[in-house]
Amino acid sequence: MAAGIAAYRSGNAPDILQVFEVGTATMMYSKGAIKPVADVMKEGGQKFDPKAYIPAVAGYYTAPNGQMLSFPFNSSTTVFYYNKDAFKNAGLDPEKAPATWPEVVSAAAKLKASGSQCPFTTSWMSWAQLESFSAWHNTSYASKNNGFGGLDARLEFNSPLHVRHFENLSNMSKQGLFVYKGRASKPITSFTSGECAMFIGSSGSYASVKRDAKFKFAESALPYYPDVQGAPQNTIVGGASLWVMSGKPAASYKGVAAFFTFLSSPKVQSESHMRTGYLPITTAAYELTEKAGFYKENPGTDVAVNQMIKKTTDKSRGVRLGNLPQIRAIEDEETELIWTGKKTPKEALDSAVKRGNELLVKFQAANK
Structure with a gap:
């Protein structure tokens, strides 16, 4: 992103330029560097209907005036994976994933009792357990509609619900029910190797899980706290989108527009979705995949789409904040202190919010 x-x-x-989703605000405010995809498609003579895209995907990359800024490409979301063989060995129903966090704790206890050294882990602590967790519970991650409402947004993920969730994870960690396996996507190998029995990660990891796991596994919806009003809501987009850089000749934009039309065709999107686990970014691609019988033949592969097709709220549309990659790093640093016992969940989240807000103040000042 910075190099681009x-x-x-x-x-x-x-x-x-392909940019991961947390770089959206930075690209938006890059002062003339990008050309909105809606303009590119119009000038390139290509039919373009933002409503054809899955709402939670399109909304993430759309400006306040309703104009789509970048082209969703390898879009993903957070899902729950579990080892069906390990469930069976623990006396759990291998066809039924835990739907709530209390059920995750209960399942983890049975898995541990059956010999599992890592009943549950998660990748992308910041994305999965803060950003997506907030949307799934229809709870603010930040003010100003998670940043969609202006540059003066400030972090709010030290709310009672967030603290409660990390206290739950902390207690699980102390009991050996949750094992922290590192940042970003690193924990996935702990699941595919069979070490960890339950895993929250990206739907885009489906291909690698299917390739590497030597056991029966399934995908399911994220767990939620059943007493939280509005939960479950929807999860938010991950992955990346394609940004068109400005200052190019008309012929280049015509080629880009034709390429985007090809990429968004139902056939191409459906095949990509079935192969990788990334989302079919359009409703037509989802319907084509369903018609082909893929979801019936591969139960659970429609989970990611089902979590995303629900109409979003101001609290669940996504997160659009400047310096978000750096904020995620802060979240990782602070939450790691919970697992080592150096900070309480509240202390860690309060500190992450304070440090993150300092970065938001700087971004606001630089982009007035």
Whole structure:
């Protein structure tokens, strides 16, 4: 992302730049560096209907005026994976995933009793257990509609619900029911190796799980706290989108528009979705996949879509904050202190909010 913006400043930018979802605000405020995808499609003479895209996906990359800014490509979301063989060995129903967090704790206890050294783990602590957790519970991650309402948004993930959740994870950690396996996507190998029996990760990991796991597994919806009003709501998008850089000749934009039309065709999106586990970004691609019988033949592979197709709220549309990659790093640093016993969940979340807000203040000042 930084290299792409720098390349634009020096006049050497590519036509298309792939940027992960947390870079959305930075790209938006990159002062003339990007050309909105809606404009590219119109000028390129290609039919383009934002309503054709899954709402939670399109909404993440849409400006306040309703204009889509970038093209959703490898979009994913958080899902729950579990080892069906381990469940059976623990006396659990291998066809029924825990639907709530209390059920996760109960299942983890039975898995541990059956010999599991890692009943539950999670990848992407910041994305899965803070950002997506907030949306799933229809609870604010940050003010100003999680940043969609303006640059003066401030972090709010030290609420009673967030503290309660991390106290729950902390207690699970102390009992050996939750084992922290590292940042970002690193924990996935702990699941595919069979070490960890339950795992929250990206739907985009489906292909690698299917390839590497030597056991029967299934995907399910994220667990939630049943006493929280509005839960479960929807999860938020992960992965990346394609941004079109400005200052290119009309012929280049015509080619980009044609390429995006190809990428968004139901056939291409459906095949990509079935192969990788990334979302079929359009409703038509989802319907084509369903018609082909893929979901019946591969139970659980429709979980990611079902979590995303629900109409979003101001609290569940997603997160649009400047310096979000750095904020995620802070969240990782602070929550790691919980698992080592150096901070309480409240202390860690309060500190992460304070440090993160300092970065938001700087981003606001730089982009007024």
